[in-house]
Amino acid sequence: MAPVPTPAAEPDDDFDSYVGLTARAAEERARERGWTTVRALPPGTVITLEYLRGRINFEVADDVVRRCWKG
Incomplete structure (x- = not known):
């Protein structure tokens, strides 16, 4: 039987550091x-609660990040 692959580690990040950034600046920082x-x-977008490893989510209003979470 083949070994179970080990998923890549997610970045150890401070989600509060994205709040207040423009959407573009937040995306650039996240990718870096x-x-x-x-x-x-x-705000208020209906999304599934499906967890996706390596994904970061931003709630953006008026081009400013208001909230940030992973998955």
């Missing part, structure tokens, strides 16, 4: 820090 998927969402 190793996040593979960056998702910007308007």
